[in-house]
Amino acid sequence: MVTSNSYRGRLAPSPTGLLHLGHARTFWLAAERARAAGGTLILRNDDLDAVRFRLDFVDAMLEDLRWCGFHWEEPMISQSTRRPRYRAALERLHAARLIFPCTHSRRDVLEAAGAPHEGGADDEPVYPRQFRPPADAPLPALGESISVSWRFRVPDDEAIDFHDENLGPQRAVSGRDFGDFLVWRKDDTPSYQLATVVDDAELGVTEVVRGADLVKSTFRQLLLFRALDWPAPKFFHAPLMLDDHGVRLAKRHDALALRTLRVQGVKPEDLIRRFQYQATMGASAD
Numbered sequence: 001m002v003t004s005n006s007y008r009g010r011l012a013p014s015p016t017g018l019l020h021l022g023h024a025r026t027f028w029l030a031a032e033r034a035r036a037a038g039g040t041l042i043l044r045n046d047d048l049d050a051v052r053f054r055l056d057f058v059d060a061m062l063e064d065l066r067w068c069g070f071h072w073e074e075p076m077i078s079q080s081t082r083r084p085r086y087r088a089a090l091e092r093l094h095a096a097r098l099i100f101p102c103t104h105s106r107r108d109v110l111e112a113a114g115a116p117h118e119g120g121a122d123d124e125p126v127y128p129r130q131f132r133p134p135a136d137a138p139l140p141a142l143g144e145s146i147s148v149s150w151r152f153r154v155p156d157d158e159a160i161d162f163h164d165e166n167l168g169p170q171r172a173v174s175g176r177d178f179g180d181f182l183v184w185r186k187d188d189t190p191s192y193q194l195a196t197v198v199d200d201a202e203l204g205v206t207e208v209v210r211g212a213d214l215v216k217s218t219f220r221q222l223l224l225f226r227a228l229d230w231p232a233p234k235f236f237h238a239p240l241m242l243d244d245h246g247v248r249l250a251k252r253h254d255a256l257a258l259r260t261l262r263v264q265g266v267k268p269e270d271l272i273r274r275f276q277y278q279a280t281m282g283a284s285a286d
């Protein structure tokens, strides 16, 4: 485990599409915060999504990050190489009886959850309490290779608080605002929630800078940090960038992909100037 008293931030892109303007702005904020603190910035390749992963996206991601002028210390860390670390954390959660196997499909969960959930399209529905086995039910072994999903059992109705370095005080109630969440998938891969917590803890990240779409995930991750007895980093959630129609930028917005802009003759310094301007004007200056 890396331990350090000084600032350590990270860029954590997923190679499932081309990076766009919104990524560049979040990464610029991450880089600025690391620079201002005289700290270190590392690069983590979030390549656990076997279905959407493409090797050419990793190359494109590196090229685009370099074009933007980002620098990171230390060789890039790919999550796909750290599986044993995630499995070790899963075993600790299992030994502490904090997880349970889930055989319900996504459709079962959606149907049982009923009305559209408040988290919006970005977030998963609250896992129905009636689907969860009793806390004292015998817990099956994990087994060498996993073919069933495992979920973290969130405390019933506990208010979880954290101070966001950008958004201020944040609160969610576990079991209401979010429910039992995946830590391991039935295709035997760790979930994003578990992998990111293991990495942020073991790689000594002191502040996580990422998009505000992940605020709700932060509450889940805080429960994992606590369960694994690791100190949580600080969090800075950056405002999401919207397109001209007020829709959040996504990887499908090819028009705003960094390489499209580059081909159109946009220079990285133009982007940085725009980000600097937005930072001084507040998030509304998209």
Ligand code: GLU
Pocket: 012, 013, 014, 046, 196, 209, 210, 211, 214
């Ligand atoms: N790889 C994730 C994404 O691109 C970011 C995860 C994180 O910053 O924790 O959305």
